[in-house]
Amino acid sequence: MKQISNEFSGTYVCLDKSNVDTDQIIPKQxxxxxxxxxxxxxxxDAWRYLDEGTLEKKSSKRIVNDKFILNNKIFLDSSxxxxxxxxxCGSSRExxxxxxxxxxxxxxxxxxxxxxxxxxxxxxxxxxxxxxxDIIEGIFKNFDINEANSLEVDLINQKxxxxxxxxxxxxxDYKKNCLLEGLDEIGSSLKLSNQIKLFERNYKKKNPxxxx
Amino acid sequence: MSSKTLYxxxxxAHHVAKKDDGSSxxxxxxxxxxxxxxxxxxxxxxxxxxxxxxxxxxxATPDHNVPTENRSDGVKGINDPISKLQVVTLxxxxxxxxxxxxxLNDSRQGIVHVIGPEQGLTLPGMTVVCGDSHxxxxxxxxxxAMGIGTSxxxxxxxxxxxxxxxxKNMRINVKGNLPERVSAKDVxxxxxxxxxxxxxxxxxxxxxxxTIESLSMEGRMTLCNMxxxxxARSGMVAPDETTFSYIENKPFCxxxxxxxxxxxxxxxxxxxxxxxxxxxxxxxxSEILPQVTWGTSPEMVTSINEKIPNPLEFKNAExxxxxxxYMGLKSGMxxxxxxxxxxxxxxxxxxxxxxxxxxxEILKGNKISKRIKRALVxxxxxxxKKQAEEEGLDEIFIDAGFSWRDAGCSMCLGMNPDxxxxxxxxxxxxxxxxxxxxxYKGRTHLVSPAMAAAAAxxxxxxxxxxxx
Ligand code: SF4
Numbered sequence: 001m002k003q004i005s006n007e008f009s010g011t012y013v014c015l016d017k018s019n020v021d022t023d024q025i026i027p028k029q030x031x032x033x034x035x036x037x038x039x040x041x042x043x044x045d046a047w048r049y050l051d052e053g054t055l056e057k058k059s060s061k062r063i064v065n066d067k068f069i070l071n072n073k074i075f076l077d078s079s080x081x082x083x084x085x086x087x088x089c090g091s092s093r094e095x096x097x098x099x100x101x102x103x104x105x106x107x108x109x110x111x112x113x114x115x116x117x118x119x120x121x122x123x124x125x126x127x128x129x130x131x132x133x134d135i136i137e138g139i140f141k142n143f144d145i146n147e148a149n150s151l152e153v154d155l156i157n158q159k160x161x162x163x164x165x166x167x168x169x170x171x172x173d174y175k176k177n178c179l180l181e182g183l184d185e186i187g188s189s190l191k192l193s194n195q196i197k198l199f200e201r202n203y204k205k206k207n208p209x210x211x212x
Numbered sequence: 213m214s215s216k217t218l219y220x221x222x223x224x225a226h227h228v229a230k231k232d233d234g235s236s237x238x239x240x241x242x243x244x245x246x247x248x249x250x251x252x253x254x255x256x257x258x259x260x261x262x263x264x265x266x267x268x269x270x271x272a273t274p275d276h277n278v279p280t281e282n283r284s285d286g287v288k289g290i291n292d293p294i295s296k297l298q299v300v301t302l303x304x305x306x307x308x309x310x311x312x313x314x315x316l317n318d319s320r321q322g323i324v325h326v327i328g329p330e331q332g333l334t335l336p337g338m339t340v341v342c343g344d345s346h347x348x349x350x351x352x353x354x355x356x357a358m359g360i361g362t363s364x365x366x367x368x369x370x371x372x373x374x375x376x377x378x379x380k381n382m383r384i385n386v387k388g389n390l391p392e393r394v395s396a397k398d399v400x401x402x403x404x405x406x407x408x409x410x411x412x413x414x415x416x417x418x419x420x421x422x423t424i425e426s427l428s429m430e431g432r433m434t435l436c437n438m439x440x441x442x443x444a445r446s447g448m449v450a451p452d453e454t455t456f457s458y459i460e461n462k463p464f465c466x467x468x469x470x471x472x473x474x475x476x477x478x479x480x481x482x483x484x485x486x487x488x489x490x491x492x493x494x495x496x497x498s499e500i501l502p503q504v505t506w507g508t509s510p511e512m513v514t515s516i517n518e519k520i521p522n523p524l525e526f527k528n529a530e531x532x533x534x535x536x537x538y539m540g541l542k543s544g545m546x547x548x549x550x551x552x553x554x555x556x557x558x559x560x561x562x563x564x565x566x567x568x569x570x571x572x573e574i575l576k577g578n579k580i581s582k583r584i585k586r587a588l589v590x591x592x593x594x595x596x597k598k599q600a601e602e603e604g605l606d607e608i609f610i611d612a613g614f615s616w617r618d619a620g621c622s623m624c625l626g627m628n629p630d631x632x633x634x635x636x637x638x639x640x641x642x643x644x645x646x647x648x649x650x651x652y653k654g655r656t657h658l659v660s661p662a663m664a665a666a667a668a669x670x671x672x673x674x675x676x677x678x679x680x
Contacts (some may be wrong), residue, residue, distance in 0.1 A: 017527045019509050020408055021648040028627045032277065032294040034301050049508040052634075052652040055294055068422035084528070087549035089443065089648060091625075092345040094361040112410055112671060115445045117360055172235030172377070182336065184262070185363075189237060189371045192229055196265075196373060199228045199239060209466035209474045210241050210338065212268035 008107045008127045010079030010178075013069055014143040020083055022117060039095055039144035040102030044070060046093040046132040049163065061189060070103075074148045080107045082139050087128075088117025097124045107153055109160075122175045125182065129169045132177050155179060215484035217381045218450050219416040222356040222481070225340050228373055236415075237373040242350075243340040244324040245365070247271040247302040248627070249343030253366035254305040258503070264309055265372035271333055272306050273314040274299045275323045276497070277627050280617035286316045295628065299387040321665065322593025322619040325349040325560035327431060330593055332462025336451035336478040341368055346560050346643065347446075348439040352432035353459070354451035354481045356416075359440060365372050379445070380490040382415040383483070386423040388497040391584035393676045394429035394622070397562060399423070399491070400438040401503040405513040407493065412444030415490070416583055418483060419449050423497040429458040430566035437561045438643050441510040450482040502676055504547050505645045505658040507535035516675045520545045538647055539655050547673050550657070554638040555580070555587040555668040556650070557614075561626035562641035563592030565599050566663040572605040574679060580613035581671025586631060587614040590622040612668070626651050639667040 029044045030065075032055065045053040048071060050063040056113070064071050070078070087110035095157060097120045100108065107127040113128075113140050121128040131139075139162065152161040156174065159166045177183055215283035216224075228237040232307025248271075257264070264270060277295040287303065290296040299316070306313040314321040320331060325346050328334040340350040340357035360374065368374055404411075409412030417439050419432075427435065432449045439447025449455075456475055459465045466474055501515035512535055514521065515555060522543045538542065540549070544637040557563070557571050568591065580587050591597035591610045597619060600606055606616045623630040624642040632638050641664050645656040659667065666676040 001357055016530070017534075018531050021509075021644075021646045023625075023644070023649050027648055027652075028625050029436070031248050031627065032292075032298055034298060036252050036253075046648045046652065086443065090345065090644060092359040092361050094252075094363060097361075112413060113408070114443060115413060120361035120363065123361065147611060170235065172256060173391055174231070174235045177233060177436060185375060186256075186367050186370045188231070189367065189375065191353045192231075192237065193231050193371075196237070200266075200372070203616060207337070207474075207477070210335070211649070 008155055010106065010116050010150055011075065011148045012036055012080035012203055013078040014082045015069060015073040016084065016140060018084040019086045019089055022088055023090055023095050025096040026093065027053065031051065031093055031095050036098050037102060039099035040104070043099040044068070045104045058146045069145070072145065073149070074146070077104065078151070079104055080109065080151050082109045082136065084136065085111040089114040092116045094120045096126070097121055097126055098181045101126055106126050109136070123185065127153065127179055129153070129160070129171070131145050131167065131169060133186070135167050149185040154194070157200060215487040217483040217487045217489060218354065218418055218481055219356065219379070219381055220487070222339070223378055224335065225337065226356070228486050228679045229572060235353060235375050235377055237371070238339060238376045238517070239370055240341050240368050240374055241269060242328070242340040243270045244328055244340070244342035244347070245366055246268060246276055246324050246342070246344065247274045247298040248269070248276045249362050250305065250365055250599045251298065251301045252362050253343070253369060256366040257369055260271050260370070262370055262528070264311070264369045267309065269372065269476060271314070271328070272302060272526060273321050273324060273327060273337075274302055274316060276625065278316060278620040280620050280622050280630060283316060283618045291629075311465070319598060321679035322591070322596065323560045323563065323621055324590030325437065325559050326563060326596065328355065329429070330595060332459050332465030333460060335465065335474070337481050339349045341374060345440045345635055346437050349437040350432050350442065351436040351439065351446050351448035353455055354448055354478065356446055356448065371457060378414045380414055382444070383418045383420055383489040383492045385421040385492065385494045386419070386497055387421045388492070390423060390497045390500060391677065392502055393523070393662050394502055395660045395662060396427050396434040397656045398500055398558050400435045401505070401510065401513050401658060402500045404438065404442045404510045404608060405440055405497070405503070408442060409509055409511045410443045412439060412442040415444050417442065417444045417447040419447060424449055428566060430564045433564065434561055438510070441643055441662070445527060466600065485498060502660065502663050504673055506539065506541055506547065506664065507532065507536065507642065508538055508645055508647050510643070510645060510658060512572060513658070514547065516547055518547065522545070548675070549672070551583060551637070552639050552667055553583070553636040553671045554632060555584055555664050556590070556593070556638055556640040556642065557664050558588065558590030558622050559642035560592065560621070561601040561643045562661050563590060563596065565596050567641065568600050568605050569603070570594070571661040571665040572608040574662055574676065575614070575669065576608050578612055578669045580668040583671035584668055585636070587668050588617060588623060589620050590613050590617045590630070595621045614668070622648050625649055632656075639664045
C-alpha cells in the first residue's frame with residue numbers, strides 16, 4: 001500500500017521556463033519588509049500583473065495578466081509548481097521561498113535548482129524535488145491547462161505518483177528529516193556546543209590572527 | 213596522504229563535526245551583515261533569547277537600500293520610509309548586540325563585498341559568509357566564501373557554524389595574455405558564456421593559470437564575484453604575493469610577527485600539484501574579447517565583434533526568444549548597433565578604484581553622448597570615493613557628464629531611487645541582467661567598466677579596443 005504524506009501533494013501547475021531567478025520570484029521592491037510573511041501577493045509580480053508593483057499598491061487594484069498561468073482560476077489553489085532547469089538562480093534572498101510558501105506552494109519540482117535557493121527551501125518546509133529532464137518533459141506534456149490535476153508526493157518513500165504511474169526521486173536524508181520532523185536546526189546544532197567550543201579553542205591556537 | 217585541492221584544505225581546516233545525517237558543521241571566521249537579509253535572523257535570535265556566538269567575527273553596514281545622494285542627513289535623509297525602517301532596524305540590532313558597524317556617514321561604509329577586503333576583514337584561509345550571493349567575491353583572497361540565506365544567517369549568528377555539504381571541485385584554467393583593454397570582467401563573463409549559469413552548480417570553482425595569476429586583487433575579486441552567476445556558491449584564487457601585499461597594512465589585517473606567521477600558513481594554501489579535480493576547463497586568454505550580454509541571463513553573452521545569435525541554436529530556444537522580446541532585440545543584429553539610454557558604473561563587481569581608473573582613462577577629455585539620459589558612477593565604498601577624488605577621477609567623470617555618487621549598491625538592483633525607466637537600455641558594470649533587476653521593464657547589458665565608458669561616449673556599444 002502506498003503511504004502518502006499528503007502535505008506535499010496537491011494540484012500542480014507548470015511554469016515552462018528555465019533559469020527562473022529569484023528576482024522574478026520576488027522583485028526587489030518587496031524585500032524591504034523586515035518580516036517573513038506577506039510576500040505571496042507579489043510572487044512573480046512582474047509576470048502576474050501588467051502594471052508595475054509597488055509596496056503600497058493593493059493586489060485588488062492591480063491589472064492582472066490573464067495569460068500568466070498562475071492567474072488561471074483553475075490553478076489558483078495549486079500547491080505544486082513544476083519548472084525547468086536552474087530554478088531559483090541569482091540572489092540568496094530567502095524572501096523567494098517565503099513568497100512561494102505564502103502563496104501556498106508546498107513543493108517545487110524542477111530539473112535542477114540553484115544551490116542557495118535549494119537550501120533555503122528546506123529551512124522553510126518547502127520540498128524541492130529534482131527530476132530528470134525527460135520526466136519533467138513528460139509532466140509538461142501531460143499538463144492540461146483546462147483541468148486541475150494533482151500529483152501525489154510520497155516523501156517518506158521518495159515517490160511521485162502521476163495518474164497511477166510513479167517515479168522515484170532522490171533527496172538526502174538530512175533534508176528529508178528536516179521536512180518530516182520539522183527539525184529545529186539551530187537547536188540541534190547547539191547540542192554540539194561543546195564540540196564547537198573545543199574546535200574553536202584549538203583553532204584559535206593555530207590561527208591567532210583571526211581573533212581579536 | 214592523498215593530494216588535496218585548495219578547497220579540500222579549507223574545508224578540512226574548518227570542519228567542526230559531522231552530524232548524524234551526513235551534513236557537516238563548518239566553522240565561520242567572518243560574517244558580513246547588511247540590512248536586507250538580517251532583520252528576520254536577529255528576530256530569531258531574540259525568540260530564542262540567545263546572543264551571537266562570536267561578536268568579533270561580525271561586521272555590519274547598510275548598502276542595498278541606501279540613497280547615493282544627499283547623504284549628509286544620514287538615516288534621516290532616506291526618503292522611502294520602508295527602506296529607512298530596514299536601516300534603522302539594522303542599527304537597532306547592531307546596538308543591541310554591540311557589533312562593529314560602519315554607518316551611513318562613516319567613510320568606511322560601502323558595499324559589503326568592497327569593504328571587507330578594503331578593511332582587511334577578508335583574509336586568506338578564512339571562511340566568509342554573508343546573506344548575499346555575491347559573497348563569492350571574497351574567494352579572491354583564497355578564502356572559502358559563500359552566500360547564505362537568512363535562516364543560515366541566523367544559524368551562523370547562533371552557532372558560529374554553517375551546516376554544509378562538501379561541494380565537488382572544478383578548476384578553470386586560463387592561460388596567456390589578455391588582449392589590450394580586456395579585463396577580469398570579460399574573463400568571468402566569457403566563462404559563464406561557455407559553462408552556462410548552472411555550469412558550476414554543486415561545485416567550488418578554483419580559477420588558475422598564468423592569466424589569473426597576473427590579475428590584480430581587484431581583478432580577482434571581479435572574477436570570483438561572478439562565480440555565483442555560473443551557479444557556483446564559491447569561487448577562489450590561491451593566495452600569492454599579490455594577495456599578501458594587498459592585505460598588508462589594511463586596518464583589520466594583523467601586523468608584525470603575527471602577519472609573518474600568518475603569511476607562512478597562507479603560502480600553503482594552494483592545490484597540490486597532483487590534486488584531482490572532478491572537472492577542469494581550459495581557456496586561452498587570447499580568445500577572450502570584450503563581452504556584452506544581450507539577454508536576461510548572464511549566459512546570454514557574446515563578444516563585441518559578434519552578432520546576436522539565433523535562439524534556435526540553443527536548447528532553451530523559447531527562453532532565449534522570450535529574452536530577446538524582453539530586451540527589444542532581434543537575432544542577427546550587431547552588438548555595435550545597440551543604442552543606449554543609460555550607463556551605470558558601480559556594484560560589487562566593478563566599483564573599486566581600479567575599475568574607476570580605467571573608466572576615467574577612457575572618458576578623459578570626452579563627453580558622453582547626447583543620447584544618454586543618465587550616467588552614474590557609484591563608488592563601492594566611501595574610501596574608494598575618497599581615493600578617486602584624490603586622484604581627480606571625479607572631475608573627469610563629472611566633466612564627461614556622469615553623476616558622481618555616494619557608495620552603495622545603487623542601480624545594481626535598484627532598491628534605492630536609482631532605477632531604470634521602462635524600456636530604458638543600460639550598459640551596466642553590474643552582474644545580473646535579469647528582467648526588471650535595475651528597474652521595472654528596464655533592459656540591462658552587462659559589460660566591463662572600460663566598455664561602459666566607451667559606450668557612454670558613443671551612445672552605443674563599441675569595441676573599446678578601437679577607442680582612442
Ligand atoms: S552591488 Fe548588487 S550584486 Fe553586489 S551586493 Fe549590492 S545588490 Fe548585490
